[in-house]
Amino acid sequence: MPFLIALASLAAVIAVAKPEFDALRGPCRPPCDEPLTKRVGDIVLGGLFPVYNLGNEGCVRSKSTVREFGFERLEAMRFAVERINANASLLPGIELGYELRDTCSDADYALRQSLKFLNEDSVDTLGVVGAAGSSISIRATDLLNLFFVPMMSYASTSATLSDSDRYPSFYRSIPSDKFQASAMVAIAKKYGWSFVHGIHSDDNYGKDGFNSFKALASKQHIDIGLNVQLKKDAAISEVQDALKSLKHGILNSESDNSTRVNQNGSVVIMFCHFDLARRVLYVINNDPNLRSRNFTFIGSDSWGDKPEALLFEGTDTTATALGLISVNPSQINVPDYRRHMAQLSPSTYKTNGWFLDYWRSKLECVNETFICKHDNLTTDMDYDSKVSYVLDAVYAFAHALHNLLESKCDRVDPTCFNKTLYDEKQNVEKFITAFKKSVGSVNFTSSSGETFELDKNGDLISAEYDIKNLQLVESTKSFVKVGLWIGGDNVLGTLKEENGSTIIWHGGSTREPISVCSLPCGEGVRRVSIPDPNTGGSYETCWRCVGLCDRHHFLAVTNSLYGQCQRCPVNQTSNDLRTNCTDLPVSHLRWDDGLAVFVMILAVAGSLLIVFTLITFGVKWRTPLIMASSRELSVVMLIGMLLSYLLTFIFIAKPTDVTCGIQRFFFGVFLSVIFGALLVKTNRISRLFNRSASVQRPVCISPTNQLMLTSCIVLGAC
Numbered sequence: 001m002p003f004l005i006a007l008a009s010l011a012a013v014i015a016v017a018k019p020e021f022d023a024l025r026g027p028c029r030p031p032c033d034e035p036l037t038k039r040v041g042d043i044v045l046g047g048l049f050p051v052y053n054l055g056n057e058g059c060v061r062s063k064s065t066v067r068e069f070g071f072e073r074l075e076a077m078r079f080a081v082e083r084i085n086a087n088a089s090l091l092p093g094i095e096l097g098y099e100l101r102d103t104c105s106d107a108d109y110a111l112r113q114s115l116k117f118l119n120e121d122s123v124d125t126l127g128v129v130g131a132a133g134s135s136i137s138i139r140a141t142d143l144l145n146l147f148f149v150p151m152m153s154y155a156s157t158s159a160t161l162s163d164s165d166r167y168p169s170f171y172r173s174i175p176s177d178k179f180q181a182s183a184m185v186a187i188a189k190k191y192g193w194s195f196v197h198g199i200h201s202d203d204n205y206g207k208d209g210f211n212s213f214k215a216l217a218s219k220q221h222i223d224i225g226l227n228v229q230l231k232k233d234a235a236i237s238e239v240q241d242a243l244k245s246l247k248h249g250i251l252n253s254e255s256d257n258s259t260r261v262n263q264n265g266s267v268v269i270m271f272c273h274f275d276l277a278r279r280v281l282y283v284i285n286n287d288p289n290l291r292s293r294n295f296t297f298i299g300s301d302s303w304g305d306k307p308e309a310l311l312f313e314g315t316d317t318t319a320t321a322l323g324l325i326s327v328n329p330s331q332i333n334v335p336d337y338r339r340h341m342a343q344l345s346p347s348t349y350k351t352n353g354w355f356l357d358y359w360r361s362k363l364e365c366v367n368e369t370f371i372c373k374h375d376n377l378t379t380d381m382d383y384d385s386k387v388s389y390v391l392d393a394v395y396a397f398a399h400a401l402h403n404l405l406e407s408k409c410d411r412v413d414p415t416c417f418n419k420t421l422y423d424e425k426q427n428v429e430k431f432i433t434a435f436k437k438s439v440g441s442v443n444f445t446s447s448s449g450e451t452f453e454l455d456k457n458g459d460l461i462s463a464e465y466d467i468k469n470l471q472l473v474e475s476t477k478s479f480v481k482v483g484l485w486i487g488g489d490n491v492l493g494t495l496k497e498e499n500g501s502t503i504i505w506h507g508g509s510t511r512e513p514i515s516v517c518s519l520p521c522g523e524g525v526r527r528v529s530i531p532d533p534n535t536g537g538s539y540e541t542c543w544r545c546v547g548l549c550d551r552h553h554f555l556a557v558t559n560s561l562y563g564q565c566q567r568c569p570v571n572q573t574s575n576d577l578r579t580n581c582t583d584l585p586v587s588h589l590r591w592d593d594g595l596a597v598f599v600m601i602l603a604v605a606g607s608l609l610i611v612f613t614l615i616t617f618g619v620k621w622r623t624p625l626i627m628a629s630s631r632e633l634s635v636v637m638l639i640g641m642l643l644s645y646l647l648t649f650i651f652i653a654k655p656t657d658v659t660c661g662i663q664r665f666f667f668g669v670f671l672s673v674i675f676g677a678l679l680v681k682t683n684r685i686s687r688l689f690n691r692s693a694s695v696q697r698p699v700c701i702s703p704t705n706q707l708m709l710t711s712c713i714v715l716g717a718c
Helices: 002-025 068-085 107-116 134-145 177-190 204-219 236-242 244-248 274-286 335-342 355-362 387-408 414-422 428-440 594-619 624-628 631-652 657-689 703-717
Strands: 037-039 043-049 096-102 125-129 151-153 170-172 195-201 223-230 267-271 296-299 325-329 443-445 451-453 464-473 476-486 494-497 527-531 538-545 553-557 563-567 572-574 581-583
Touching: 037 068, 043 068, 043 107, 043 387, 068 096, 068 335, 068 355, 068 387, 096 107, 107 134, 125 387, 125 428, 134 151, 134 170, 134 204, 151 387, 177 204, 177 296, 177 325, 177 464, 177 476, 177 494, 195 204, 195 538, 204 223, 204 267, 223 236, 223 244, 223 538, 236 244, 236 274, 325 476, 387 414, 387 428, 387 443, 387 451, 594 631, 631 657, 631 703, 657 703
Parallel strands: 043 096, 043 125, 125 151, 151 170, 195 223, 195 267, 267 296, 296 325
Antiparallel strands: 037 096, 325 464, 443 451, 464 476, 476 494, 527 538, 553 563, 572 581
16 A cells, blocks of 8 residues: 555656656657666666766767766676576576666756656566766665665765665665775875865765765864865866865965965865866866966765776866876776676677767777777776676675575575565565565675675675876876775774885876975974864964064973963073973082182181181180170171181082072071171170269170170071
8 A cells, every 4th residue: 555655646746747857858869768778587677877978968879978987887787687697596597687777977867767667667676776976876766765666876975875764775885985085084194194175066975075084184183275165067167266266275364474275285185076077177287377286186986097087178187187096995806797898899789779889989989980999898908996886786686685585485486486576465565675674684795705794874884995096107097006995993994005006196206295284383483373264263284483482481282283382490491492491500619710719718718817816815815805805795706707708618519409508598697696796796885885974884794695685686687
């Protein structure tokens, strides 16, 4: 019943939307609505492939509009089905058929082609292999899901399609863009590129892929400079306008020291479709200012390893793109497929009526003639890198059907198939639902020899990417494999270099390009960040140099590239570069210094005189002269002067905590002893000679009292 309701709903949608679909048809020739090739079978698999371009005149099929990689993928599906039918252990006795249609890389056109799988003549369409572009797959799977028809893409990598709630019938045999973005960030980290520019298309493929790259790059301290978003079908004039920012840069003019933040950024991440990449390279190639920037491009899997991307309107942009690094799901060599392609020729190949266009394009024939650069297809020619993923998608459907039948019957054979599919106790909806569940849990050995296994979102559990470099090999452009990226638990995965390979960068140099925002300021020079118009914050790796910190300050850098000037601790000062603080140098008199010798001579002479005076006082202690001089206080004063002379040697000695403490404390104490005794003595004499007519003796003039007063003064001074 739900299946009939869905059919009725679709009929209503088609009735309402018929004028729109008729408009999409445009001036297409009648053959454009027919499948490129088909084969009758017990069960049919649909296929969506970008074989021709959709021009202004609609679907025009010719040598000039054929896409070689699209045909090679289509032929891979046909080859896989024939191989499965010849396999006695996989779906024995059950013939697989196919109906392969062209999408012309257009979402609306592809949607109309997808409707054909649901017509009365195609009620046995079990699943659909395709499409290539993520935006096309999104439109197609939305439609096919209404009828529970699963779809497995060999090239749609957008992370949006990983949402199993929105796209429950979508699976893919190729890794998701989350892996591709990780590989790109790993490359940037390896070569020290902390500042890159971005160009991406405005569809799901471009936006999702580049957003994944930005999120990962931010965590690895890589800034995005100019972020250019273009429509997938942007005209040349639109591309030229958008790329002006790459030419002129973002100007920060907050101070007299204006900074162009893109002046040193030479790496451009291009996450866009094949056609848009061709236009971008064409515009850069034809603009002297842009071409002189010598950009190094990091190309996504949609275009990065396709020679056709370097040709646009008769212009070869190879010179501009040289040094390109492409990130592509690992290309698996399938010898049987190569031998199959080498056997094809217009005289022997009758199954596909559009083969001649591909053959003339691949062999570089003159217009519509048979005058060609090459004689025949060969096994060593470059074939599309996603051929193995087409094979895996077809085999995934075949193994899923085989596993489903095996779970229903004792043995897999036509009887089991017919009973399972047409049993009156279960309708087609239940069968396809069970088949879809079987697809999600499929497990087999893929073309790479690894286990093919999907997670709960319909994505591959693991991923490997080939890192290729565009080089001129004997004057012929070639995409040379220079490394391999393997996804894993580590966010950046593992990046391995290809043994014996050398990356040739732009201009034929083997020296790695530099892609940074701001050059180093110099040791100790303070940096000020530059605002980031993309985020509203500040760039992490873009700055202006504003000079050294003040004297006695140093540049304190903690966990970022920027620092603050901080004052040095006590007894320290900054070095000349203001990078750290050092202890203040200790400067003091030395025993052999002339001034020190002179002072010591005076101290010794003074000490000897005082000692002589003290001896004289001792000898003449009871004489009237000595007794009249307040002998006790005089001795105290002499002892204070003697100790002060001796303190001279402490001042000349090398400063230590002990000597410095003695200097600070006893210098004042000894002076207090001298002047305290002098003050008390003067006070005593003054009171004795200035007393009134009274004959009473003044108080506190005895030696004991005088010494006590002196002691109090000294203690008070301490």
